[in-house]
Amino acid sequence: MAAEKGGCAKDFADSTIHVDVKDYYGKVLQKTSDLKSNACVAPAQPIPAFIRQALKKVHPEVTARYYGCGLVVPECLEGSRILDLGSGSGRDCYMLSQLVGESGHVTGIDMTEGQLEVARMYLDYHMQEFGYKKPNVSFVQGYIEALTEAGLEESSFDIIISNCVVNLSPDKKRVLREAYRTLKDGGELYFSDVYSSGRLPDEIKNHKVLWGECIGGALWWEDLLLLAEQVGFSPPRLVTASLITVDNKELQDILGEFKFVSATYRLFKVPKGSTKACQVIYNGSITGVEDSFHFDSQYTFKVDDVVQVDDEVASILSHSRFAEEFTFQPPGAPCEPCRVKPKTGTVNPFELIQQLGTGSPGSTTGGCCGTRSTACCT
Numbered sequence: 496m497a498a499e500k501g502g503c504a505k506d507f508a509d510s511t512i513h514v515d516v517k518d519y520y521g522k523v524l525q526k527t528s529d530l531k532s533n534a535c536v537a538p539a540q541p542i543p544a545f546i547r548q549a550l551k552k553v554h555p556e557v558t559a560r561y562y563g564c565g566l567v568v569p570e571c572l573e574g575s576r577i578l579d580l581g582s583g584s585g586r587d588c589y590m591l592s593q594l595v596g597e598s599g600h601v602t603g604i605d606m607t608e609g610q611l612e613v614a615r616m617y618l619d620y621h622m623q624e625f626g627y628k629k630p631n632v633s634f635v636q637g638y639i640e641a642l643t644e645a646g647l648e649e650s651s652f653d654i655i656i657s658n659c660v661v662n663l664s665p666d667k668k669r670v671l672r673e674a675y676r677t678l679k680d681g682g683e684l685y686f687s688d689v690y691s692s693g694r695l696p697d698e699i700k701n702h703k704v705l706w707g708e709c710i711g712g713a714l715w716w717e718d719l720l721l722l723a724e725q726v727g728f729s730p731p732r733l734v735t736a737s738l739i740t741v742d743n744k745e746l747q748d749i750l751g752e753f754k755f756v757s758a759t760y761r762l763f764k765v766p767k768g769s770t771k772a773c774q775v776i777y778n779g780s781i782t783g784v785e786d787s788f789h790f791d792s793q794y795t796f797k798v799d800d801v802v803q804v805d806d807e808v809a810s811i812l813s814h815s816r817f818a819e820e821f822t823f824q825p826p827g828a829p830c831e832p833c834r835v836k837p838k839t840g841t842v843n844p845f846e847l848i849q850q851l852g853t854g855s856p857g858s859t860t861g862g863c864c865g866t867r868s869t870a871c872c873t
Contacts, residue, residue, distance in 0.1 A: 542566065543783050545594075545782065545783055546566065546568055546590065546594075546783070549590045549591075549593040549594060550586075550590050552589075552593065552621070552624050552625065553586055553589045553621070554617045554620055554621065556613065556617070557585055557586050557589060557613060557614065557617055558584075558586050560583070560584035560610065560613050561584050561586040561587075566590075566658070567587070567656045567657065567687050567759065568591070568594070568656075569654060569656065569683065569685040569761070570781050570782075570783065570784055570788065571781045571782075571816050571820060572591065572594045572595050572654070572782075573595060573596055573598075573599065573782070574595060574596060574598045574599045575595050575599050575654055575816065576595075576599060576600045576601075576602075576651065576652045576654075577591055577595060577600070577601045577602070577652065577653065577654045577655070577656060578601075578602050578603075578604065578642075578647065578652045578654070578656070578677065579591070579601065579602070579603045579604070579655075579656050579657070580604060580639045580655060580656070580660055580661070580670075580674075580686070581604070581605055581639060581657060581658070581660030581663075582603025582605050582614065582634065583605055583610045583614070584610050584613045584614050585603055585610075585613070585614030585615075585617070585632070585634065587603075587656070587658070588601045588602075588603040588614065588632050589617075589621045589632060591656075592625065592627075592631055593625055594782075596631075597627045597628070597629075597631055598631075599631060600631045600632070600633070601631065601632045602632075602633050602634070602635060602647070602652075603632070603633075603634045603635070604634070604635045604636075604637050604645060605634070605635075605636065605637075606637065606638050608636060611634050611636055614634050615634055618630055618632060635647065639657070639661070639664060639670050639673070640664055640665075640669040640670050640673060641673070642673040642674070642676070642677050643673065643676070647677050648677070649676050649677060650676075650677070650678065650679045650680065651677055651679070652677050652679065652682060653678075653679055653682050653683075653816060654682060654683050654685060655674050655677070655678060655682070655683070655684045655685070655686070656684075656685050656686060657684075657686035657687070658686070658687050659687055659688055659689060659709050659757070660688075661686060661688045661714075662688050662689045662709050662712040662713050662714065663706070663707075663709065663712055664712070665712075667714055667722060668725065668726065671684070671722055671723060671726045671728065672726045674762075675727050675728060675764055678764045679764070680764060680765070680814070681763070681814045681815045681816065682763070682764045682815075683761055683762065683763050683764075683815060683816075684728070684761070684762040684763075684764075685734075685759070685760075685761050685762075686759065687735075687757060687759040688709075688714070688757070688758065688760075689709045689710060689712075689713040689739065689755055689756070689757055689758075690713055690714055690715065690716040690719065690755065690756050690758050690844060691713040691714065691715050691716070691754070691755055692716075692753055692754040692755070693715055693753060694715045694718070695711070695713065695715075695753065698749065699711050699749060699750060699753070700712065702749060704746070705746060705749065705750075708746075710739075710741065710746075710755060713755055716756070716843070716845075719731055719760065720841065723762050727764070728762040728763065728764060729763045729764075729765055729767070729810070729811060730807060730841070731760040731761070732760060732761040732762075732763075732790070732791040732792075732793075732808075732811075733758060733759075733760055733791060733792045733842045734758075734759040734760060734761055734789075734790075734791045734792060735758065735759045735792070736756050736757070736758040736759075736792070736844035736845075736847050737756065737757050738754070738755075738756055739755040739756060739757055741755075754845060756844045756848060758844045761790075761791060763811045763814075763815055765811055765814040765815060766810060766814060767810070768806075769810060770806055770809045770814070771809065771825075772803070772804060772805050772806045772809055773803075773804065773809045773823055773824060773825055774801050774803050774804070774823070774824040774825070775796070775801075775802055775804055775809070775812060775821045775822065775823055775824070776800065776801055776802070776821060776822040776824070777796035777797065777798050777799070777800065777802075777820065778798070778820055778821060778822060779798030779799070780820055781820055785798065786798055788820075790808075792842050792847055793842065796821075801824070809823075
């Protein structure tokens with residue numbers, strides 16, 4: 496077992512939190528209705544047609560063994576190498592397999608052996624269903640804090656996704672550090688997770704049900720900004736946010752005044768301070784967002800519009816897989832029509848929800864914490 500090579504991975508395997516999470520998702524939860532709160536159950540939201548079609552081709556048993564809701568599907572995936580942290584039964588991996596195409600590749604990592612057995616059982620089925628000559632999906636058993644020990648090489652992925660699993664890890668900084676290490680230059684960590692309005696006390700963090708329900712391990716959203724900077728990522732870009740309510744009086748009494756959101760962030764591995772603010776024009780060639788590309792809560796790029804972006808976003812767009820999707824112009828270039836975006840800086844997800852009333856735009860595929868039976872997210 497790759498995840499058990501080396502003392503570091505063994506430490507994770509022996510950790511109380513990992514054992515509790517495995518038990519919760521492997522024994523306590525057998526279906527979504529077994530959840531004790533609605534923290535990981537979001538209202539149904541529209542899914543783009545091309546993603547719906549991809550999901551329909553996933554084997555019914557693989558879909559049935561997926562616990563939770565929501566999707567984390569970034570844009571511009573053709574030919575990409577993707578890593579799914581906490582892949583569980585492999586539902587999202589097989590969906591993404593179709594979006595990256597036969598020239599791309601999707602790797603799923605999970606710590607739960609039973610879920611990986613289901614995922615691997617249907618590998619040949621899906622490759623035949625997709626018409627691929629060779630598999631473009633693989634599954635690895637391991638811990639998301641120990642990607643190195645699981646055999647995942649440095650600078651080997653274009654994109655890393657995660658759907659509500661980072662909160663289940665006892666060492667979130669290490670998760671981010673390992674993600675940064677395995678991403679290529681220009682790569683992106685695109686993930687949805689649960690965040691709190693402040694640092695949680697031990698009473699909440701040590702509560703097994705709250706931890707298993709994605710609440711006890713929630714990171715204070717401001718700490719995400721700090722950890723990302725320490726690891727080397729660009730400042731996190733908030734994409735979507737939606738309020739979480741806990742319709743369970745016993746659990747709510749323990750939580751007190753703390754509030755929680757499900758939020759999707761983009762973190763990029765790009766050079767810092769090397770790019771100046773500029774104007775960009777979206778070319779409209781990304782599948783599924785040909786007319787309008789919702790990049791984050793501050794920037795939505797409409798095809799052929801000229802948009803002024805700050806140096807941070809300019810660096811991300813010019814050094815990532817999005818570089819070929821935009822035309823770049825220096826500041827002060829002719830700007831007709833021009834949509835200057837004055838709002839810059841950090842966005843508080845709780846304030847964003849208040850401004851928008853119900854949630855943020857563009858949350859069709861990434862605004863929900865979809866808990867997985869995978870728990871590989873240790």
